[in-house]
Amino acid sequence: MRPYLTAASGLALIASIGPAQAEGVLNIFNWGDYTNPDLITKFEETYDIKVTITDFDSNDTALAKARQGGNDFDIVVPTSTSMPIWIAEGLLLETRPDQMENFRNMDPRWVDVPFDPGRHYSVPWQWGTTGVTVNTEVYAGDPNTSAIFFDPPEELVGKINIVPEMNDVLYMAIRYLGGEACTTDMELLRKVRDKLVEARPKWVSMDYTNIDRFTADDYAAAMNWSGGSLRIRLVDPRFVYGYPKEGYPIWMDNVAVLKSAPNVENARLFQNFIMDPENAALISAYARYANGIMGSEAFMADDMKTAPEIVIPAEFADKGEFTEACAPEVTALYTKIWTDLLK
């Protein structure tokens, strides 16, 4: 995929030097399998801009690459938890999306967010939750509990996958045992570690998954992201998504512009472009998460409008919490627990 992309950006460069074939270039640095090609084609045709996309697989990888420099990325899509780090380290350009034309479409709920108050830097890409995917043929009980991970019922033992996202796993375990996010309560953390160590033999793996591992019965339950769970259910209706009533994380990925961006104006155009409801709906149509733009529902497929993976049921709405990045010394504690868990 890489060589192809490089060739594409090379061609785009030649085009931009020669007689104006395209107005310019835009280089997007986003999570893998997350960008709708139709959205990109539409953007390219609307503004006569050639777009390239490069994948990353974690916030920390993206952060390291951006910090190191030597790239020509314009747009980056950090998760809410790592947004404050990007801003504090001065990596992002204050593009003031709040003054853009399409800003009026942004759901007020997502404007004054703690990770970017008033939206001076970023625009919502997609948001979702982390919860439980479970096969109802194997397990008929209540899916809305993280006991499925930490005190698994007999029929699920040895069939559970846990996504190896340290912060998500620790957050859920802490909430399951009655603590608060980023807690430093040592007594509780000891219990968290013991609970995790006790639960681990009952999990079959700790891996990033794909739909196929569920449909082929490698897993009967998993810690999973809401949109991923929806994609599974659409292929295999045996699977449902549950919201742990003990507490679950809510996250949002955000489109921001790098300070080192060579094509700032095009990047601004893109930020404004995706705040258009019809375009935001295109984002969601691909990766199957909600997007934070009002009016986009009108352009969505029917299976999205009512999907319980997207529309959080009222009784669980207040159980979710926007997670923030924990302080460095807390991360150090959590890394120790994590290493203990995986040794």
Next chain:
Amino acid sequence: MTQAQDIIRAAARRDIRNRWWLSAPALVIIFLAAIGPLFVVVLYSVMVKGDYGDVKYWQFSGQGWFEVLFERDMFDNTVSFADAHLSILWRSVKLAAITTIVTLILGFPTAYFIATRPRHRRDLWLFLITIPFWTNLLIRTFAIQEVFRNEGLLNVALMRTGLIDQPIQIMFTDFAILLGMGYVYLPLMVLPLYASLEKFDFRLAEAAADLYANSSRVLRRIIVPMVMPGIVAGSILVFVPSLGAYVTPRLLGGGKNLMLGNLIELQFGQGRNWPLGSALSISLTAIVMLSLLVYVRAASKTEARHG
């Protein structure tokens, strides 16, 4: 007379100078591509860790190295051996050693078989051995998963024949990792073994048999010592990459048990402890170097003995 000697000496000097010049590009590349980055990693390992990954430049600390071997208990603050790191190291070494032994046991007869075929047939067999290299490691690993998963070829076949009625859990176990590693590294064992066996004069084995050595004695006392360089080379080629293996344990082992490679990745990623990650990387390199030294020592000794 002296004049002639001077000319010869000058020519020799020029020759040496030319050699240096000619090898300069290679030396520069080795320095830039191997020693330079290694030096950067060493430097990172002795700096203070940054709050969110990276390091604080030019602030030095031995914390990274301290954490490789020791840990401060997060609950009672006592210092003890880093039990987690040691057990991960032990698991990696064990897995690499078992992989080496398994590939040796499987690879030796294979190489022997190929080396004893008629000359014109050997190329075909060698060619067959290299076929797996045509495909990317990641794709081959996913293919192994297709065979061993619960609804994979093996389990389905066993259930159809009625040998089992429940699928056997092979995926996400240590056994799956071993299967994957053995499969991936087997050609690296066969090729150097074949190179040694091909040079072996099989008349020696016949002579030993004529002198009433039974076949296991011939193998132990004649063949194995003669092909020792191949065994050593194959073992190194398998052991070293298995020690740092990352993809195979991650995909087939399900990520529940960290290997050294995965532990290092954790420190540069979610753990945000680059100095520790760097120190662990250097430790891994040091372990590899040490085991290479031991191997080479042992090999040169056997060679001297059987010269």
